[in-house]
Amino acid sequence: MKITGIELFEENIPLKQPFITARRRIDVIKDYVLRISTDEGVYGYGACAPTPVITGDTVGSIACAVKDFIEPLLVGQTVSAELLPMVQSVLFHNTSPKAAADIAIYDLLAKEKGVPLFVYLGGKNEDKCVKTDATVSLSTPEAMVAEAREHLNAGFSALKVKLGGGRMADVERLEKLRDVICGETVLRLDANQGWSVEDAVYISEAAEQMGYNIELIEQPVHYTDLEGMAEVTRRCPFRILADESVFSSADAGRLIRMGACDMINIKLMKCGGIYEGMRIQRLAAEHGIECMLGCMMEGGVSVTAAAHFGAAVGITCYDLDPPYLVHKMPGEGSTVFEGDNILLSKEGIGLGYTKII
Ligand SMILES: [Mg+2]
Numbered sequence: 001m002k003i004t005g006i007e008l009f010e011e012n013i014p015l016k017q018p019f020i021t022a023r024r025r026i027d028v029i030k031d032y033v034l035r036i037s038t039d040e041g042v043y044g045y046g047a048c049a050p051t052p053v054i055t056g057d058t059v060g061s062i063a064c065a066v067k068d069f070i071e072p073l074l075v076g077q078t079v080s081a082e083l084l085p086m087v088q089s090v091l092f093h094n095t096s097p098k099a100a101a102d103i104a105i106y107d108l109l110a111k112e113k114g115v116p117l118f119v120y121l122g123g124k125n126e127d128k129c130v131k132t133d134a135t136v137s138l139s140t141p142e143a144m145v146a147e148a149r150e151h152l153n154a155g156f157s158a159l160k161v162k163l164g165g166g167r168m169a170d171v172e173r174l175e176k177l178r179d180v181i182c183g184e185t186v187l188r189l190d191a192n193q194g195w196s197v198e199d200a201v202y203i204s205e206a207a208e209q210m211g212y213n214i215e216l217i218e219q220p221v222h223y224t225d226l227e228g229m230a231e232v233t234r235r236c237p238f239r240i241l242a243d244e245s246v247f248s249s250a251d252a253g254r255l256i257r258m259g260a261c262d263m264i265n266i267k268l269m270k271c272g273g274i275y276e277g278m279r280i281q282r283l284a285a286e287h288g289i290e291c292m293l294g295c296m297m298e299g300g301v302s303v304t305a306a307a308h309f310g311a312a313v314g315i316t317c318y319d320l321d322p323p324y325l326v327h328k329m330p331g332e333g334s335t336v337f338e339g340d341n342i343l344l345s346k347e348g349i350g351l352g353y354t355k356i357i
Contacts, residue, residue: 001079001112005037006071006101008063009357011299013326017147019297020137022164022194023053029322031299032062033356034100038079042111045356046104047301048096048269054244054296055269057096065097074101079108084275095247095272102273103305107350116334116348117305121274121312128311128344132320133158133188138165141176149180156340158186158215160319163203164194171206183213188319190218193244197221200232208237215317216263216292219243229260241265241292248272249279256287265292265319268302274309281313294319300329300337304351307335307342318342331356 013029029049036044052058057065069091077083087101110120119125134151136144136159144161151159161177163170170191181187189207191200200220207214216239221228223244233240242261246252247270255261264284271277284291293310295303303320310318323329323337332355334348345352 001042001108002039003036003074003077003079004039006066006074007035007037008066009033009035011330013299013330015297015325016327018137019135019325020139021162021190022138022192026297029297029299029326030059032100033299033301034066034104035357036074036104036108038108042108044104044108044111045301045351045353046100046102046107046305047299048100049296049298049302050096051269051296055096057094057269061094062097065091065094066100070097070101079105079112081109084273088272088276096269098272099268099302102275103268103302103351106274106305111350114349116344116346117308117351118312118344119346121278121309123312125346127346130307130311130318130320130342130344131158131340132318132324132342133160133186134321134324134340135160135319136162138162141173144173145176145180148177152180152185154324154339157184158188158340160188160190160218162190162192164191167195167199167202170203174203174207174210174212178210181212183211185213187212187214188216188218188241189214190243191220193219193222195220197228197231197235201235204236204238214238216241218265219245226255226258226260229255230258233260233262239263243267243294246270246280248276249283252280252283256283256289261289263290263292263317265294267294267296268306268309269296269298274305277309278313281315290317291315292317292319295322298322300331300335301351301353301356303342304335304353307344308351311344
């Protein structure tokens with residue numbers, strides 16, 4: 001099967017309510033579906049979303065990376081797994097457009113074999129169900145209580161609470177949230193780099209005293225402050241999840257060596273797709289480090305790809321809630337987004353899409 005062309009399609013997917021973290025606010029998911037055409041009439045689909053404050057990838061840079069680097073690399077090539085590392089090295093950084101191309105190649109590889117992507121990636125040939133948390137945006141305590149209540153009413157048993165908005169203000173947020181969150185709800189606190197080491201220790205201890213069931217604290221300090229990450233990991237009563245500090249397997253190795261995290265959040269937009277994501281996951285597993293599979297505010301295609309990857313390698317911790325946060329994800333196929341469940345059917349081929357564009 002030979003690659004004959006690559007196209008990018010823009011999708012704007014409105015959120016039910018604004019998504020707010022310590023780094024940014026968005027109202028609409030801007031997503032780019034990448035379609036690889038082949039001489040056999042089979043299409044491979046991938047996608048990416050610009051997240052300038054995290055990956056540095058913008059609308060313009062994504063279009064440019066695809067047009068000037070990825071398209072010339074891939075067009076004319078025979079579809080094979082050998083293309084995956086070539087995509088990673090065709091240009092520096094630009095992990096989001098690389099992820100889009102990587103996912104589309106994996107979609108084609110699985111379609112060639114006639115199996116779902118999670119089976120191609122080594123998973124068992126059975127229906128899969130991935131359970132995600134739901135995000136409570138960083139806002140006033142009252143607004144956060146209302147949002148948490150909404151998610152719990154929708155059946156979520158795990159919440160990712162965005163913090164990083166000032167030490168005492170964050171403690172106040174947590175205090176107010178006790179009105180709605182009971183001991184059974186699993187809490188993941190994500191500071192998005194908004195704390196100092198002392199903030200992280202103080203807030204974690206306060207949260208512990210409030211009796212919350214806290215599973216992890218995510219990216220407490222600035223992504224470059226690995227000593228700070230290591231210190232929080234030593235002093236904090238909860239597991240520390242590295243997010244913005246880990247883009248690649250090289251980053252993961254550095255943090256693991258430094259004892260700067262207990263867990264790693266793999267996002268396809270940070271690592272350039274499934275190929276590098278699997279390298280991070282394997283390295284982490286060798287060191288007994290658990291991985292979460294997360295995402296940016298992305299459309300359904302790349303979220304589905306992340307779910308296939310996680311299901312294939314046995315990841316149990318997911319933060320893949322964009323499908324739940326929008327009115328409707330574009331596209332049709334064998335994947336079902338239902339509250340906190342992402343259901344992957346063994347009947348689907350590749351990513352399982354029958355219609356995207
Ligand atoms: Mg995060």
